[in-house]
Structures are given as C-alpha cells and as structure tokens.
Amino acid sequence: MSFIWKDWNKADKTLLAAFAAFLMALATHLYCPGNRVAEGFLFCAEAALVGGIADWFAVTALFRKPLGFPYHTAILPRRRAAFVKASVTMVQKEFFSRRKIFRHLERLHLLPMLLSWLRAPETKERLTHQMLHYMRDFLLRQDAQAQAEAIAAQVREVVGDIEPEAFFAGIGRWLQESGRDHAALARLAAQLRPRIEADETRTAFFHMLEAYEKERAGGTLGLFMAGLAEALGLVDLEEAAAIIQRQLLAMADELGEEGSPLQEKVLELIYEQAAVLNSDAEFHLMMHKLKNSIEGELPIEDVALSAIEHLREHFAADQARAVDPLEEHLPMLHSRLAEILEAEYDRAIALMETDEELRHTVGHFLYDLIARSALHAQTLVGVIVESVLGRLTDEQLNHLVYDKVEPDLLWIRMNGSIVGAGIGLVMYLLLLVFH
Template structure:
C-alpha cells in the first residue's frame, strides 16, 4: 500500500483526501442529524468530491476512456489525424515561417563566419586534400581514349610551337639565375679529375708531345739531330713534360671545381658568350629547327600518353578500392607539389574575397540566397518528418508525448476541481441557509 501511495500523483492524493473527507462528513451528519455545521460540512465535502471526480473524468477523457465510457472520450487518439496536421502546420507556419527564417538570417553574419572557418589550418588541409580526391575521381570518370588524344595533341602542339633559340635562351637564364651552371661545371670537373690523373692520360700526353716533336723536326735533319741530342743529354724529357702537363691539368680541374674561382667564372663567361654567338648563327638555326621537326614527327607522343594515362588510371582505381591516396603513395613529390599549388590558390581566393568589396558582396548574397532557399525547402521537409514521426506513434506513446509536456497543469486542473467544488458548495449552502 505504501508503494502504491508513492506512485500516486498529487491529484490522485487530493481526490482520495476529498473522498475521505466526504466519508467523515457523512458520518458526522449521521451522528448529529439537524446540526447545521455537520450539514454544511457534508455539503462542501460532497461538492469537492463531485468536482474532483468530474475533473478527473474530463482530463482522463482527453487520453483514454474513463471507466470504459465510450462517448466523446479518448479524444486525442480519435483525433490523431487532426492533431498531426495541426502540429505540422504549427511547425511549418510558426517555427519555420518565411518571415522568421529571413529574420534570423539577417542577424547571422554568414561571410565573416565562413571566412573564419576557411582560414583554420585544419579546414585548409582538409579541403585541399579533398580537392585532390576530386581531381582523381574526375580523371577516372573521363574517357581514357579521348583524354589521351587530347593531351597528346596539346603536347605535340606545344612542342611544335617551341623555338629552339628561345628554349636555349631560357635554359641559359635559368642556369645563371639558379646557380646550377656553377654546380654543373664543378661536377664536370670532379668527374674529369680521375680521368686526368690516370695513366692513360699520361700516356696520351706523351704521345701528343712525340707527335708534336716529329711535326716540328720533320724534313729538317739539323733539327732532328738537335732533338736527339737533347733527349740523349736529358735536356728535354718527354715523360717529365707529360707529368708537368698532367699536374697542371689536375690543378685546373681543382680550380674549376672550386665555387666562385676565377677560372670557373671565366669558363662560364666564355661559355655564355659562345652560346650567344652560336644561338644567332643561321646554320645553327636551320640545324636546330630540322632537329626539332625530326624529333616532333618521330616521337610516339600518342602511344606514350595513352600508356601513361592507362597505367595512371589503373593505379588510381586500385588504390581507390583500398581507400588510400595513390598520388601520396606512388608520387609523393607530385602530391606535395599539387597540394602546395592548391593551397596557394586557396589562400589567394580568400585574400581576394577579403580585399575586393564587390566580390565579397556577391559572395555574401550568394550564400544568403543558398541558405535561404535551403531553409525554405527544409520547411516542407520538416513537415514531412514531423508527420511521419507522429503517425508512427502508438496511442499510448502519443498520449505520453502530450501528457508529459502538460502534466503539472493537468494535475492542477484536477486538484482545482476539488478545491473550487468545495468553495462553490460552501457558497451554495450559505445561500440556502439565507433563503431558508
């Protein structure tokens, strides 16, 4: 009994108290018949009990059939379609009305919020990574044959448009500006040094001196005699001369490999001077153009492009199935370079939006229009969601959904029935006494 008493709500306890008071008032009236206090007490207790029972019946009839009474009871379950429709209308017209949507959007600063989100490093990295995936998926969706044909045509056209003189000039400028010319010359000197220091070079130098000696004394008997005399008396030693020349060549190679040395600078200056003269020579011009045309016509650009794209697509498709990034796995340098390029364009786009007032205004209007249209479309979608959710509820779930939201007020309605009933009973009894 104590457990049941804890489960009762305040309205049930009030109704039970009204019944107990009624029993007490009835016993008092029967014990003291004709007593006006006992009659008034019974009159008030009876009115309080009737008011409490009436309000209990009325509140219960909203959700169930009290005591099995079938007429105009269980109103909420019977009026489910009307209730659902009213809820949908309320959500669409009140909570998501056009006026409220646009009113809240006007208070929300869309563009500053979006720019602040886009400037976050995590957002920047995620979006650039996603753009690389979009490029991969875009490549996989394209026709491979059409791609290779178009790319090959562009490459062949680019090669045909290249002027050899311009290419050589650009290459020379790049070598000078980047400092690669000094590095290349130093590496060439380092590669030549072991060859210069070899015995073969020493033998070649001695043979060269011998040929020079023969050339100078050929047809001159007196000269031949003096040469033989010099060799016999060791005044002229060809082996020693070859050693001196070899050591001199090694010293020149070391100086040539030294960064910023006078010899290195002089050799580079002479190289660029002669390259400029050669680049302006008509015979060289004709030769380079013939070579370019020959290479362009014989290069299998279409085949190479088709094979490269096919292998690339196969790698992309296989790695996509394994949920990995093919560029990052197979071509890390290309992936990092592409990421740097995309991040640079990403930063420039944000800076352009921040500095260009007209562009910022256009982007703001675009965002406002997109979100407003989306929310207006969501108005109908929310109505459909509310309708489906409420329609799937059982009668008991629907009753609990409504009752739990207004339970304190319903309990007070029931308690007020007993309280107001007792007050009205007292007033009516006093009026009866007055008129009697």
C-alpha cells in the first residue's frame, strides 16, 4: 500500500483527500442531522470532490479516454496531425523566422570571427596542406598527352629564345657571383686526388719516364750510357715518378683549397679561355646548329610524356599507401610550394584586414551565405520535426507533451478541488443568507 501511495502524484492525493473528506462530512451529516456546520462541511466536501473529478476528467481527456468515455476524449491522439502541423509551423515561424534569423545574424561579427579562425596556426597549416593536395590532384587529373605537348612547346620556346653568347656569359657570371666555380674546382680536386695517389698512377709515370729516356738515348751508345747512369745511381726513374706524384698531390690539395693562388689562377685561366672561345665565330655557328638540333629533332614530347606517366604511377602507388608523393619524391618542390602558399595565405589575411572594400565584400558574402543557409534550414527543420513527431506512437506523443506540462496539469486538478471547495462554501453561505 505504501508503495502504491508513493507512486501517486499530489493531484491524485488531493482528490483522494477530497473523497475522504466527503465521506467524513457525509457521516457527520447523517450523525448530526440539521447541524449547520455539518451541512456546510458536506456542501464544501461535495463541491471539492465534484471539482476534482471534473478536472481529472478534463485533463485525462486530453491524452486518453477516461473510464472508456468515447465522446470528445483522447484529444491529442485524435488531433495528432493538426498537432504535428502546428508544431512544424511554430518551429518554422517562431524559432526560425526570417526576422529572428536576420536579427541574430546582425549581432554576429562574422568577419572578425573568420579572421580569428584563419589566423590560428593549426588552421593555416591545415588549409595550406589541403591546397597542396588540391594542386597535386588537379595536375594528376589533366590529360598527360596535352601536358607533354605544352611542356615541349615551352621548352622549344625557351631554347629558341636562347642566344649561345649570352647563355654562356650568363653561366660564367652566375658561377662567379655564386661562388660555385670554387666549389666545382674543389670537388674536381677531391675526385682527382685518389687517382693521383694510386700506385697505378706512379707506375704509369715511371713507364712514361722510362719511354722518354729511351727515346732520348737513341742508338747503341746512348742506350749504353743510359744503362751505365742508371747502374751508377745517377738517374732514378722510380724516385722521379714518386716526386711527380707528390707534386701533383700538392697541386690537387692547393686546387681544392678555397681561395688558394692556384685555384684563383686556374679559374682566371678558365674564364679567359672561355671568353676567347665565346667570341669565336665557328663556336657560335656550332652552338646555333646544336640549338636548332635540340629545338627541332629531340623527342621532347615523348620524354615529357614518359616522365609524366612515370610520375603518375609513383603518385598513385604512394596515395594507395597513404603517403604524400610530393613530400617523399620531390621534397624541394613540396617545400617551395608550401612556402609560396603560406606567403600568399598571410598576404590574403593582411589584405582582408586592411582593405575596406574587400572587408565589406567578404562580410556581405558571409552574411548572405549564412542567411540563405539558415533560411533553407527553416524548411529542413520543419521536415525533421514532422518526421520525428510522425513516427511517435500515441503513448509516446502523450508522454512527450505531458512530461513538459505535468506540474501545471497537476495544479489544474488540485485547483479543481480547492476552488470547488471554496465555491461550495460561498454558495452555502449565500443559501443561508437568502434562506
């Protein structure tokens, strides 16, 4: 019994209390007939019980059929279509009305919010990385044959515009200004030194000196004198070969030393001879023929097409194993593209911060975009609400509504008993007065 009592709400308890009061008042009236107080008590208790029952019936009739009464009861389940339609209209017209949407958007500072998001380091990194992927995918989607022909046309145009004199002069200036001429000589000296130091080189010098000595001696008497000098130790060809080898090693070391006199002298000699060669008419004629040959006869299209297809195969294989092909195979190109995109990204943000016309254009675009999206969402929200409410059973729909207004409905039922008792008391007093 106590378990059932705990499950009752306060309106049920109030109605039960009104019924108990009615029984008590009826017993008092029967025990004390003609007593004014007993009659008034019965009058008030009866009115409270009738008011409580009437309000219980009215509240219950909203959701189900009280005591199986079929007429104008279970109003919400019977009118669920109208309820769903009214809910959709309320959501669309009240919560997502055009006026409220625009009023909320006007209070938002869209452009500062966008700039704050764009300035975040993680946003910059993510967007530039995504743009790199878009560029790579765009290039891979292009027609390989058309790309090869375009590259070949560009190469032929560049080769056609090249003048050999200016080209070689420019290379010389670039080598001097960049200091790569010194580095090239140093690498050359480093490559030559192991060869000079090898025993085979010393043996070759020995045979060369020996052949030279025999050539100088000539005749029987010369050979006899040369053999006598070698026997007496006057001429040591092996020592001479070792001396030559040591001298060449010393020259290679000096040639590889940055800014050494020998290195400067060699470079001066190279540039001097290059200038003489660059002014030679026959050299010019040969270079122009070579340029025309490269421009007209080399299979540049085939080479470019093969390179593009090979590159695509590598990129496709790398994408299959979730690896960035640009970063793996062309790290310098990847880094350079990333630098360019980051610089342009920073430039675009700075431009949006300083250019008032651009700020106005971007702000208007954002406002228009979000407003249109919100207005389109108005219809979408209505469809969602209608779909969700339409799938509910009658019991689920009753609980959905009842749970939201349960305290008010309970007070309505309690007020029926309270107001009924008050009205019963007033009516009884009026009857006494008029009687």
